[in-house]
Amino acid sequence: MKVELSSEKVHSDFVKKVEELSGQNILSCYQCGKCSAGCPSSFAMDLLPSQIIRMVQLGLQDEIINSKTIWLCASCLTCSVRCPRGVDLAKVFEALRLLVTRDKEKLNYVEPSEIPSEQLEELPQIALISNFRKFTG
């Protein structure tokens, strides 16, 4: 994919905000790809976890937010515990989701009121609560 790089993006508030919310040093990543290799959801992703981290380093906020990847992360922590540089990717992905779900101008990724009542009846509470915790503001 074609992306536009600029010094403004690299030094933008977006990068700082992600580092602050996640508590992670994004520049630690040296792109080995171990996170993407082990990710159980990567088969359904348009961008791999390691690509997302690279894009955070470059401040490419729009590309990240328009990708499905952060919404396919199940917070299983496989990437986080295997990263040889100690980057807790699950925390970075959480920070990226929060930048969307906390933005009042944006819609919830999952809208609880649109879930059919028979599904609400059948699903265990831990599924619903964790889903809403991750995907709604």
Next chain:
Amino acid sequence: MKIFYYPGCTVKTKAKNLEESAIAAMKALDIELVELPNWNCCGTVFGMSTDDLVHQLAPLRNLLRVKEQGGDKVTTMCSMCYNTLKRANHLIREDEEKRRLIADFMSEEAIRYEGEVEVLHLLEILRDVVGFEALKEKVKINLKGLKLDPYYGCMLTRPQEIGIDNMENPTILEELLTALGAEVVKDPMKTECCGSYHTVNAVEVVADRGYEILHSALKRGADAMVLSCPLCDYNLDHRQREIAKKYVDFSGIPVFYFSQLLALALGLETKESRFDLNYVDPLPLLREKRVVV
């Protein structure tokens, strides 16, 4: 021995087969699980952002309740609750500033909580308090002949600082099932995620994950899967309905909570295991293997 027990929402409603079988089995092992008074939902997932202290209150309030009751330990059988309670506890033990802020926020509580309570998964009680060697002696119905595939999922073993066993190759379930007399299948999928909360909005992803995990078990000749998490259970047992629709070669496989087989092996009546609440009926298999008459 008595120990405080934190049930969590799902164990009390959709996973009664986990709760009832666990309470009965532990009673048979002379351990009384005392339900924690005034418990509340733990929030199900650990809040991972640095500024999200409000979501740490729900799990920590439960641990405060344990301390209030004079307890220093609490056990839970749900992997999601275990992970959330234990990570929140770890956070305030390690981070002095957050410990203070959270304690100040809960100032209307009669006592302050500062990380004193130990959070244990029920499997840890079985391994470290009962002991698998001692457990072997108490088995009345040997599960010999059953070929079982242990499944850990994510929340029991990750991250490392709160995991009950080795992160990449846990064996606690294998050791438990071997003590009960069963044959255990080695399966590299045992710590792969089932798709978790995507079951609400991306059923097809969960069906793909579930197929991979269950197909791996079937390929290795397993008769059934064994797990401890009610969300994994929903995705791997109940979602077999969706998996079978998508994958025509999928034949189905029973899924047990570890506690259901424990209760059975300890010689409790079959009804204590609440097999009637499992989506895939495991009774034909248990009858065929002569574990249940």
